[in-house]
Amino acid sequence: MENNAKIYVAGHNGLVGSAIVRALHQQGYTNLVLKTSRELDLRRQADVEAFFAQERPDYVFLSAAKVGGIQANNTYRAEFLYDNLILEANVIHSAYLVGVRKLLFLGSSCIYPKLCPQPMQEEYLLTGFLEPTNEPYAIAKIAGLKLCENYCRQYGVDFISAMPTNLYGLNDNFDLANSHVLPALMRKFHEAKITNADQVEVWGTGAALREFLYVDDLADALIFLMQHYKGTEFVNVGTGEEVSIKELALAIQAVVRYTGELRFDASKPDGTPRKLLDTTRLNQLGWQPKTSLKEGIEKTYAWFVEHYATLRGR
Numbered sequence: 391m392e393n394n395a396k397i398y399v400a401g402h403n404g405l406v407g408s409a410i411v412r413a414l415h416q417q418g419y420t421n422l423v424l425k426t427s428r429e430l431d432l433r434r435q436a437d438v439e440a441f442f443a444q445e446r447p448d449y450v451f452l453s454a455a456k457v458g459g460i461q462a463n464n465t466y467r468a469e470f471l472y473d474n475l476i477l478e479a480n481v482i483h484s485a486y487l488v489g490v491r492k493l494l495f496l497g498s499s500c501i502y503p504k505l506c507p508q509p510m511q512e513e514y515l516l517t518g519f520l521e522p523t524n525e526p527y528a529i530a531k532i533a534g535l536k537l538c539e540n541y542c543r544q545y546g547v548d549f550i551s552a553m554p555t556n557l558y559g560l561n562d563n564f565d566l567a568n569s570h571v572l573p574a575l576m577r578k579f580h581e582a583k584i585t586n587a588d589q590v591e592v593w594g595t596g597a598a599l600r601e602f603l604y605v606d607d608l609a610d611a612l613i614f615l616m617q618h619y620k621g622t623e624f625v626n627v628g629t630g631e632e633v634s635i636k637e638l639a640l641a642i643q644a645v646v647r648y649t650g651e652l653r654f655d656a657s658k659p660d661g662t663p664r665k666l667l668d669t670t671r672l673n674q675l676g677w678q679p680k681t682s683l684k685e686g687i688e689k690t691y692a693w694f695v696e697h698y699a700t701l702r703g704r
Contacts (some may be wrong), residue, residue, distance in 0.1 A: 391419065391449055391492075391616055398423040398447035400432065400481055401454030405605055406496060406554075408561045410451050413609035423447055427454075432477035442484035450485050450493040451612060452478060452534075456527075460593070460661050462568040463524040474530035482537045486547055493549040494616055495538050497531040497624065499601075499665050500524045501553065509630070509668035512553070512623055521662045539622045552615055555628035555667050559605030559686065560693045564701050572602060575639055576687075576694055579646040589651040590643075593658035596636030601628050601666050604686035607679040614677045628667035629679050635660075638683075645687045 391397070397414060401407035402424045414422060423445050430441055432454055456466075456473040463470055478495065485493045502510045503518030520528045538549040558572040566574055575592065582590045611627045619625060633641070639652055681689075694701070 391613075393418045394421055395419070395448040395491075396421045396423060396445070397449045397451070398445065399451045399453065400425075401452075403427075403561075404453060404455075404457070405557060405559065405562050406453040406608060407451070409559060409605040409609035410453060410612060413606065413613055417613060432480055433473060435476075435480050438480040439484045439487065442488045442490075446488050447485075448491045449616060450481065450490050451616075452481050452493060452495045454481070455496070455531075458563075458568040459570045459574065460523050460659055463527050467526045470524075471526035471530050474527060475533055478530070478534040479537060482534070482541060482549065485549070486541055486545060491548065492616060493538070493547075494612055495534050495549065495551040496612075497535050497551055497553040498527065499553055499555050499626075499628070499667055500528045500662070501532050501535070502665070504662050508664050509666040510626070511668040512626060512671060515624075523659060523661060535624045539624075542622045548620055550615060550619055550621065551624035552612055553624050553626050553667070554608050555601040555603050555626075555665070557603055557605045557608060559690050562605075562690065562694075564694065571600070571635060572638065572642070572687075573690075573694075575642050576646065576691060579643055579648040580691075580694065580698070582650055583646055583648040587650055589653050590639075590648065592635065592639050592652055592654050594635060594654065594660035595656045596634060596639065596654045598635050598660040598662070599632045599664040599666065600635065600638065601630075601632045602638070602683055602686070603628055603679060604681040604689070607681050610680070611672065611677050614675070615672075618675055623671075625672050625675075626667040626669050627672055628669050629683075630667070630669050630673075631683075632664070632666045633683065641684065642687055642691075645684070645691050
């Protein structure tokens with residue numbers, strides 16, 4: 391990407407989108423097109439087509455999505471399927487119509503089967519049943535990457551897809567009802583600390599294994615893929631390392647310096663037993679993550695404390 395190229399970051403206020411914007415600025419890209427969801431509702435086809443016809447961006451990072459944790463995915467199943475299907479289809483098709491030079495679509499590791507062999511290789515897609523609690527979101531994301539793949543095949547465009555693992559970092563969603571496990575635990579520990587609560591409840595048994603990637607590392611990987619990758623196959627983005635939810639909770643507890651007890655509620659769902667990405671394809675291209683889990687938690691907690699009074703979901 392040339393430094394003066396016009397770049398549209400869809401979803402720039404979200405966890406991933408804001409990290410992409412930070413990384414682009416740090417790398418000297420200044421010609422960015424940014425629209426909030428109030429300014430441009432990506433679910434409205436006519437509005438999206440008009441926006442692309444007017445702006446004609448050279449590059450597109452499609453990070454906009456309706457996202458949430460297990461509870462949100464399982465509660466708002468129709469919204470997670472419809473909203474994500476319609477917005478990604480509108481953006482991808484509009485990008486094709488105006489001749490966008492390159493588009494990168496963001497998926498999610500939940501696209502893989504619930505009982506997928508580990509670590510999960512890109513070739514394992516659609517080889518088994520999905521995790522029921524987030525099946526609608528996963529189906530929408532699978533549709534998005536298949537749109538990119540088949541627009542490439544039929545129209546010869548350069549639309550690529552990246553599949554990140556579980557993400558966390560600055561500007562995360564810390565709403566206890568709708569957030570993912572790491573920010574939810576961070577907020578629980580912080581509020582337990584300031585209220586002197588005796589214990590913190592953690593959903594599930596704590597045995598489920600997860601991989602976590604600091605979102606600024608993801609942004610760096612996405613810009614790297616924009617510059618160095620072309621192909622119809624999607625690319626996993628992760629660390630290649632996993633921890634149990636119990637180990638994660640203990641790590642966050644240590645950073646927050648909460649001294650109470652942990653109680654695991656086994657009546658709540660664990661979700662997929664294990665989710666570790668095989669990142670061989672990305673590593674062979676020459677990219678590696680830079681931020682350890684401990685360092686990432688420390689940076690995220692520092693940001694959380696600074697913004698606690700005005701956090702989304704408060």
